[in-house]
Amino acid sequence: MASLRGRSLVSVDELTGAEIMGLLKLAGDMAKAIGFGDSKGARAPMAPLDAILAAMFYEPSTRTRLSFESAMLRLGGQATGFAQSTSSSAAKGESLADSVRIVSGYADLIVIRHPLEGAGRVAVRASKVPVINGGDGAHLHPTQTLTDLFLLQRRKGRIAGLKVGLLGDLRHGRTVHSLAPALARLGAEVVCIAPPQLGMPRPVLKRVAEATGALPPEVTAVDEVVGSLDALYVTRVQKERFEEPGGHQDVVGAYRVDRALLAKAPPEMLVMHPLPRVDEIDPAVDDDPRAVYFEQADGGVPVRMALIAAMLGLHDLPRVTVEERPLNALTPVADVTDHCDNDRCVTVHEPGVPPEFVTFAGETVCAYCERPLREGG
Amino acid sequence: MASLRGRSLVSVDELTGAEIMGLLKLAGDMAKAIGFGDSKGARAPMAPLDAILAAMFYEPSTRTRLSFESAMLRLGGQATGFAQSTSSSAAKGESLADSVRIVSGYADLIVIRHPLEGAGRVAVRASKVPVINGGDGAHLHPTQTLTDLFLLQRRKGRIAGLKVGLLGDLRHGRTVHSLAPALARLGAEVVCIAPPQLGMPRPVLKRVAEATGALPPEVTAVDEVVGSLDALYVTRVQKERFEEPGGHQDVVGAYRVDRALLAKAPPEMLVMHPLPRVDEIDPAVDDDPRAVYFEQADGGVPVRMALIAAMLGLHDLPRVTVEERPLNALTPVADVTDHCDNDRCVTVHEPGVPPEFVTFAGETVCAYCERPLREGG
């Protein structure tokens, strides 16, 4: 049986399709155990678990931190950590690696959120215990992707064959960059719906094509496709991404999910959102049975319970047969003498982390932040 | 038997007199169980409780948060949450209702502290699980009132018939606005002791009169009444309330509790204070056996244990016979087209919360912040 015991998780790409589906199945068992979507009385009592989760949050993220802590507590374990980077150690100039190494002596598992891209990979290398990447800047947030997939699997009974529309700011939206390739390799169909200036980045499109054999369709009008979707995944359109005043309002207006849009959608189409939402979804649709974003958020707890339990070796992963369309492995690129030119990359700020590059969707990208090297090596 | 299972608590006014007295009795049992006022060795071991309290503190309040967390831990449960509003979600523009809804998927009970008046009511409406108002701006703080009543009941064996002097800044003191009507309906006599400019607000006086049939006496000199009191409840006089320099010092001087004042007080009179105190009580009286403010603070743990246990359905409320003098119910006022004009009211800041008004002590007040509508509806 597959096991994640002792492994870390920086990116969903590190998991095989069978491991992902096994985690979702285990998350379903966890959901049942905590009476998820049930009356509270149905909860099975948990045995105490002699394990500590340390949450190292260098930038605040209430929902991610609380869902991890809640997951650990629901498993019977304990949680400690910090909620923002006012740590005297960082102020004194300590490296991220040293800080992680030390905290790894206090806990059995670490979840780290850090503003620098690639910080999760640095943490994994420094830690004595397994590490979960809880978000590294604008880069990766694998447990969000697992939570998204869990909702689909739970509500639709499958992922393969679903048609999922990704809507909004696909250029900057971290969640969709991980979700699109994951959907593709698990057999779902992806449709990108965005204004031209906020389209899905080329490398992500190519990554999807690795699995499916073709670039996913890109449309600008949600009306065109909403009638054919199994799920509509909405993302936040951030005001600060627009240079011209008013540009933000125009886009939000055109991509806002409201009752008028839902009138054109199939009766079983799910409306998803990683939350927090601001103006992208009219609160008037919260009562529509297709609006599942709060249930989606609730799923973060059983999903993280499953992941933690698997990494601590409490459970093997249930065996699930998956017809996976695998992504290309990221192959190391030798002889690159350049440094990563992404100033949000951890290699630029952390001492003692030599540059490394890999091939990703045909391009040479930094092994930490996965940003393409501007001019080649 | 009465039960609070599944109920929320925004205001003490939502509890009947029997429920209040039942909670105080249950708090007494809890106090015994944790060896309150006893040697530590006397504590009964708690069985593990498979429940999580989420503390959502949008402004810091060490003592309230710690006493809630301590209460939950003493019950065998677990606590998580945040201690101040640096949450990225709030920064990203998420509504309070959305934040509460999501956290309610991570926990079995929420305690919320928020700077806006009426925030507790918004939280109750958004949450899947019971919510306790841990203080909403200058508005309500019901567990403080229960803690105050617990001390009186514990030390005096009763509340009915006691004569309680409320001293200091009664105009701005949140705690006395809840305590005075609660004392009145449980049969105690209230005396207001304050300088003219810091007197008890008219609606609170009228609320007391609803229960007792007469407005409570108001005096300006503590010497006049201290000899006849069962308890003297001291509140903080805040420097920032005074426009003229020196005005603060004059008032603090006249209303300071010191050895000279206590020499005029009965030997059994209790000196209470919600704490923190600054200059209102001379530390030299801390050793006087009548100074019970620290014991009062200690009572916050068993009181919150009782409340949590009752709301989680772990305990029914003990049956207590109370001769209650009930307050008038707050009746909805229809056809008010105005908005609340209190700029600290949650309805002014939170999207999607339509104005609501109720009748309180004969006045039309906002259903959220309970401030009178300036010019009628």
Add this chain to the structure above:
Amino acid sequence: MASLRGRSLVSVDELTGAEIMGLLKLAGDMAKAIGFGDSKGARAPMAPLDAILAAMFYEPSTRTRLSFESAMLRLGGQATGFAQSTSSSAAKGESLADSVRIVSGYADLIVIRHPLEGAGRVAVRASKVPVINGGDGAHLHPTQTLTDLFLLQRRKGRIAGLKVGLLGDLRHGRTVHSLAPALARLGAEVVCIAPPQLGMPRPVLKRVAEATGALPPEVTAVDEVVGSLDALYVTRVQKERFEEPGGHQDVVGAYRVDRALLAKAPPEMLVMHPLPRVDEIDPAVDDDPRAVYFEQADGGVPVRMALIAAMLGLHDLPRVTVEERPLNALTPVADVTDHCDNDRCVTVHEPGVPPEFVTFAGETVCAYCERPLREGG
């Protein structure tokens, strides 16, 4: 058998040599119980402990706070508290003593970190429960010293007879001020290695001499002595201590521990550091088996477990025979009318704390911050 039940700990000086060695032995048992340095599978399950640790951290210190919380959780207990001084109570002008008194009603044990020197002593006097000083400004940090001693005892099997070099900024380094006298009275030999302007303060040197009968040797070049040491204890050289630009770099350069220095050191010499390190130790030596600073940091958990367990009365101290060279007791100095002139001393800021002075190494020092009185009393 010796017991620390109900006792507080402000300074290592309050412990006898037998108590220190008993704590280290108990810490060894704790280390075994949590599988320290072992595979995780070896951990013995802990029984739940019905006790709460409150961490009152008025300035952030991630590693100290997390290691205390981890220790309490590993013992089966619970932890609560605050991580920085944004407490509304402090902002409202509450005294430290009042805050501690109140929190002591919520917990069974307090650990306090405060920027003012002597704050630990104020906390002990105000608290109903035992208090551990988790660092009071630049003054004392006793659990760091115990952690340092634990590493030596664990790796060398003894402390008596070891030759320990203290390297770096010995003038401002809080850790070495406690460690040096502790080593001396347990029979170790201390060598001070520092640039002239950053030498060990005279009172600490005299304190060492109280135990050993002679002032410890002071050298400026680490090369001279490194070949004869059992352990080299490195401290941070802080940039802000230097007035002239470049002075910092010169000193760091001369006192940096790198491969070249280790080539001259004995094969069994331990390289220790309280961490965080910045430039004092080249990361290239992390892989040297003599570099034990991370193992040293890991030891913070079993050491704090032992201390907490002893103070809560869960364990008596194992009996250990120690040939102690005792330090002089601090004798109260009467008739000092002066105030402490150290503006970081808690007596200068906290109301209601009268000045007290004691004799320390032949000098009149403040009983709180232990700084010498400038001009006598």
